[in-house]
Amino acid sequence: xxxxxxxxxxxxxxxxxxxxxxxxxxxxxxxxxxxxxxxxxxxxxxxxxxxxxxxxxxxxxxxxxxxxxxxxxxxxxxxxxxxxxxxxxxxxxxxxxxxxxxxxxxxxxxxxxxxxxxxxxxxxxxxxxxxxxxxxxxxxxxxxxxxxxxxxxxxxxxxxxxxxxxxxxxxx
Amino acid sequence: xxxxxxxxxxxxxxxxxxxxxxxxxxxxxxxxxxxxxxxxxxxxxxxxxxxxxxxxxxxxxxxxxxxxxxxxxxxxxxxxxxxxxxxxxxxxxxxxxxxxxxxxxxxxxxxxxxxxxxxxxxxxxxxxxxxxxxxxxxxxxxxxxxxxxxxxxxxxxxxxxxxxxxxxxxxxxxxxxxxxxxxx
Numbered sequence: 001x002x003x004x005x006x007x008x009x010x011x012x013x014x015x016x017x018x019x020x021x022x023x024x025x026x027x028x029x030x031x032x033x034x035x036x037x038x039x040x041x042x043x044x045x046x047x048x049x050x051x052x053x054x055x056x057x058x059x060x061x062x063x064x065x066x067x068x069x070x071x072x073x074x075x076x077x078x079x080x081x082x083x084x085x086x087x088x089x090x091x092x093x094x095x096x097x098x099x100x101x102x103x104x105x106x107x108x109x110x111x112x113x114x115x116x117x118x119x120x121x122x123x124x125x126x127x128x129x130x131x132x133x134x135x136x137x138x139x140x141x142x143x144x145x146x147x148x149x150x151x152x153x154x155x156x157x158x159x160x161x162x163x164x165x166x167x168x169x170x171x172x
Numbered sequence: 173x174x175x176x177x178x179x180x181x182x183x184x185x186x187x188x189x190x191x192x193x194x195x196x197x198x199x200x201x202x203x204x205x206x207x208x209x210x211x212x213x214x215x216x217x218x219x220x221x222x223x224x225x226x227x228x229x230x231x232x233x234x235x236x237x238x239x240x241x242x243x244x245x246x247x248x249x250x251x252x253x254x255x256x257x258x259x260x261x262x263x264x265x266x267x268x269x270x271x272x273x274x275x276x277x278x279x280x281x282x283x284x285x286x287x288x289x290x291x292x293x294x295x296x297x298x299x300x301x302x303x304x305x306x307x308x309x310x311x312x313x314x315x316x317x318x319x320x321x322x323x324x325x326x327x328x329x330x331x332x333x334x335x336x337x338x339x340x341x342x343x344x345x346x347x348x349x350x351x352x353x354x355x356x
């Protein structure tokens with residue numbers, strides 16, 4: 001590699017290069033590498049597990065959100081009557097002449113009505129929440145507000161005098 | 173394990189022999205470290221990269237098909253890691269406007285005057301090496317480390333062998349001319 005071995009400049013370059021790229025790593029062995037590789041693999045495992053669990057939960061929530069709502073009996077004293085068929089009175093588009101009101105009426109009619117069940121079978125025996133009384137805040141009365149009188153500063157306007165006009169204006 | 177070839181060691185390690193992998197590390201850690209040091213010029217960073225290189229090698233040993241020499245394969249991993257490290261460091265400097273990496277200087281010995289002169293001359297040469305264009309400096313340092321021949325360096329850097337030779341020649345010529353000009 002050396003072109004001019006005896007040249008002091010070349011020697012200096014070689015020495016500097018040797019000092020820059022010489023030496024051995026101090027803290028490294030096969031066992032430490034294997035241990036580090038194993039640890040980093042283990043440490044990455046819970047991340048995958050957490051990510052997978054998160055995905056499953058998100059998927060479950062998404063499916064639940066899209067699933068048809070099942071009407072369950074939850075101790076309602078009176079069932080809410082199903083709404084009357086809706087009729088849309090708007091100018092029908094040329095494509096759907098009488099279709100919309102009929103569809104809505106059919107959909108409403110086919111919806112299962114809620115069957116009333118016995119009162120509070122689910123909550124029986126459970127402790128009840130006691131809600132403390134809430135004192136209403138003192139109502140705000142407009143009479144309490146003392147309005148400051150509105151003061152308009154006096155504006156003095158000097159009377160228009162003919163003498164204040166310039167000669168040129170006068171001439172016009 | 174001393175007389176076992178690299179190919180044999182790889183085969184044993186691929187079959188789960190930890191002692192074979194330990195021998196691979198012992199045999200090549202110096203070369204890998206010096207390849208990283210050529211790129212980073214900082215021992216701490218080079219040690220980190222050496223460790224990362226062998227961790228990667230441990231995980232990807234199954235993918236090694238023996239198309240290149242084991243040392244070249246390991247050095248190439250080290251080189252790619254070093255380049256990532258260098259890019260990150262550059263980006264950090266760009267964000268924080270840090271000072272460039274400090275050049276490691278040799279410690280002063282018993283004769284302070286002579287040592288100071290030697291150290292200042294040495295530091296000057298190192299400074300000039302640092303100032304070389306990156307492609308010339310990288311190739312020169314890799315060749316100076318002495319672990320890889322020109323063909324392996326060419327494979328590592330993804331250039332032709334002739335390019336490696338000409339870069340080394342050019343880098344040395346540039347250094348020689350700069351240092352001689354400064355000495356006048």
